[in-house]
Amino acid sequence: MYALIDxxxxxxxxxxxxxxxxxxxxxxxxxxxxxxxxxxxxxAKALGVAMGEPFFKIADLQQKAGLVALSANFALYGDMxxxxxxxxxGLGPEQEIYSIDESFVSLAGVQGDxxxxxxxxxxxILQWTGLPTCVGIGETKTLAKLANHIAKTAExxxxxxxxxxxxxxxLGYLSPQARQALxxxxxxxxxxxxxxxxxxxxxxxxxxTVWDFLQLEASIVRQNFGVVLxxxxxxxxxxxxxxxxxxxxxxxxxxxxxxxxxxxxxxEPLIQxxxxxxxxxxxKLRRQHSCASQVLVFIRTSPFREGPRYSQSVVxxxxxxxxxxxxxxxxxxxxxxxxYKPGYQFAKAGVMLLDLSADDVHQGELDLEETQxxxxxxxxxxxMHALDTLNQRYGRGTLGMASTGLTEQxxxxxxxxxxxxxxxxxxxxxxxxARA
DNA sequence: TCTGGGGTCCTAGGACCC
DNA sequence: TCTGGGGTCCTAGGACCC
Numbered sequence: 001m002y003a004l005i006d007x008x009x010x011x012x013x014x015x016x017x018x019x020x021x022x023x024x025x026x027x028x029x030x031x032x033x034x035x036x037x038x039x040x041x042x043x044a045k046a047l048g049v050a051m052g053e054p055f056f057k058i059a060d061l062q063q064k065a066g067l068v069a070l071s072a073n074f075a076l077y078g079d080m081x082x083x084x085x086x087x088x089x090g091l092g093p094e095q096e097i098y099s100i101d102e103s104f105v106s107l108a109g110v111q112g113d114x115x116x117x118x119x120x121x122x123x124x125i126l127q128w129t130g131l132p133t134c135v136g137i138g139e140t141k142t143l144a145k146l147a148n149h150i151a152k153t154a155e156x157x158x159x160x161x162x163x164x165x166x167x168x169x170x171l172g173y174l175s176p177q178a179r180q181a182l183x184x185x186x187x188x189x190x191x192x193x194x195x196x197x198x199x200x201x202x203x204x205x206x207x208x209t210v211w212d213f214l215q216l217e218a219s220i221v222r223q224n225f226g227v228v229l230x231x232x233x234x235x236x237x238x239x240x241x242x243x244x245x246x247x248x249x250x251x252x253x254x255x256x257x258x259x260x261x262x263x264x265x266x267x268e269p270l271i272q273x274x275x276x277x278x279x280x281x282x283x284k285l286r287r288q289h290s291c292a293s294q295v296l297v298f299i300r301t302s303p304f305r306e307g308p309r310y311s312q313s314v315v316x317x318x319x320x321x322x323x324x325x326x327x328x329x330x331x332x333x334x335x336x337x338x339x340y341k342p343g344y345q346f347a348k349a350g351v352m353l354l355d356l357s358a359d360d361v362h363q364g365e366l367d368l369e370e371t372q373x374x375x376x377x378x379x380x381x382x383x384m385h386a387l388d389t390l391n392q393r394y395g396r397g398t399l400g401m402a403s404t405g406l407t408e409q410x411x412x413x414x415x416x417x418x419x420x421x422x423x424x425x426x427x428x429x430x431x432x433x434a435r436a
Numbered sequence: 437t438c439t440g441g442g443g444t445c446c447t448a449g450g451a452c453c454c
Numbered sequence: 455t456c457t458g459g460g461g462t463c464c465t466a467g468g469a470c471c472c
Contacts, residue, residue, distance in 0.1 A: 031440035038440065038472095054439035072440090099472045195470050228446065228470080255442060262437085304439055350441090 001107040001137060001172060002244070003118060004144040005088040005125075007081075008132045008152065010101035011039035014080045015070055017130035026067045030055055033261055034071055042156055068421045083129045091121045096244045104141055106244050115170045122168060137170040141242045142235035145192040146210065147171045150182060161185060183211035193232035198225060210236065250288040250356070256281040257350025263302070264346045270299060271333050277351040278332040282325040283388055285353055289360070291321035292353035295328055297335035302347035310346075312339040321357055325384060328353070 007013060011029040016022045026043035030036065036054045037044070047065050049058050061067035081100045089095040092105040107114060118135045125133050134155065136148025147169040155166035161182060171179060188207055189199035201224075207213050214236055222230040231241045256277040264270055274297055285292060298313035316331040332351045 033438090033440075035438080035440055052440075056438040059438085102472080193470070197469060226446070226469090251443075253443080257441060259440065302439080347439095 001110075001114070001139060002141050002144040003091055003105045003107055003114075004098075004136045004141070004148040005084075005091070005103050005105065005121075005133055006136075006148050006152070007084060007101035008134060009039055009041050010081075010131075011072060011077055012041045012044075013131050014077050015073075016041075017080070018076075022068060026061070026065060027070065028058070028067065029070050029072050031072060033259055034069070035259060037069075038072065045156075062421050070421070080129060080131060084125055084131050084133070087125045087128055088121065088133075090124075091117065094244055094246055096246055097248070104144065104244055107137070115168060115173060118168045118170070135168045137168075137172060139172060139238040140235040140240045141244070142192050142232055143171055143238065146186065146190065146236070149190050150186070180211060183214060184209050186210040188213050191232060191236065193229060198229065201225075250290060250358075251284075252356060253352055253354050254281050254284045254290075254292070254356070255350060255352040256284070257298075257348065257352075259348045260346065263305075265342070265344065267337075267340050267342075270336060270340060270346065270349060273349050274332045274336045274351060275329045277349065278328040279325050281351050281353050282323060282328045282384075285328075285356070286323050286359075286384055286388060289358060290356040291323045291359045292328065293318055293321045293355035293357065294353075295331040295335065296352040296354055297332045297339070297350070298352075299336065299339060299346050299349045301344050305345070305347070308344055310341060310344045312341075314339050315354065321355075321359075323359055323384065 012022075012027045015027065015029065022041075024043065025041070026047050026049075027041040028037040028044050028049060029039040031038045034055055036052050037049055037058065038052065040049050040051065044067060047061055047067065049061070049067075055069065058067065059069075062069065077100060084101075085095070085097055085103055088103050088105060092107045092110050094106040094108075096104040098104055110117070114137055118137060122133055122135055125131055134148055134151040136144045136146065136151050138144040138147045150161050150165055151167055151169035154161040154163060154169070165182075171182075174182070186209055188194060188202050188209055189196075191210060191213065194202065194213075202208075202213065207216065213233065216233070218230055218233060221233045234241050258273070258277065260273070264273075278295065278297075294315050294317050296313055296315045298311070300311035301307070301309050303309070314335045316335040318327060318331060322328065328351075336349075
């Protein structure tokens, strides 16, 4: 048995902890660059704001409907997330942190009434962190996900599901008849693993609900939709196929990409941007104690704008695996020079580190051609460590490699505060804390 | 004017080999 | 009408997740 604990409208809820005046108000939190809405309060959803909707399309709702728009503050959300996860972990012996606002907890061997325990844990999270959550419980992770959807929907849209399932829904406590009714009331697109594409293909085949999907033959699902969806089908039938993953595996690739506030036409600001992205990707790389063997850099024009289109990427192999910012930056900028073409309005760029390996594998692997750099290389890990520590302590961009050129151009991709609803532009650190 | 930023896994098809 | 038959490795692209 698994539980899925999920924060409601997570980023918005985090903001509301520090600004209780925003309760019962339509609120959205915007992505980097204030580009689009990535978290919406129930009131904002009721206004018709879609997930990922561009801000310029909903900006008028600030005047018309009192919508409040906030720039994302990921440092705050990460901190709130940790507190929520710590409390949630108490529900069972093992926890998998699945995303910033969701965790699975294994309930194997847990004694007593699971529903009561889950309700109590939910209350505790609310009390200790101020964050509202919903809990779904089922025999597999996919069923726990579905149960969580039911718990959330029963609370937000009364009438769709029985009201006693709101906030906490335990499928294992329901009769087969009650489960069938729930599955018949659930859209097939709500299944974890069924996205837009597969959802519409299923509907073409008259598979509209979770119940319809369960009636298919496993072999038909496999044949038409592949092994991944067949696994989902089995999970919905109560057969566990997806294990809990504690100790999250280290990343197989690391990316740092940003859209720019305005189009960029010249090479110089792109070099600075790409240098900065490579540095940040390097920090993530060192945090998980890995080295990269290849650096990918890409630039592209906006797919939404008129004008000539251009999108290109290149992979630069490193002479040997490295986690050294200097190596990463010079590979990224060299790659950029290869793919850059004048005459375009670039809207986005990024750096990805590929072919990662554990960094201890390469200790003492200096080859002859590099011996003149040996003294320097020995110093490198300490230098990189100092770099990371300083940047962590004093903020991004405190210290960087000379070639990256700091500060000036970071305006290109930094958040644009002027877009926010004006009375809400104060930093959260300056606000009184409503709940400790 | 203004459209996020990460990730994972699977599959099809091409290149190459014997 | 027929065009050998497999393997393996790599890459691009599609699909999904939050």
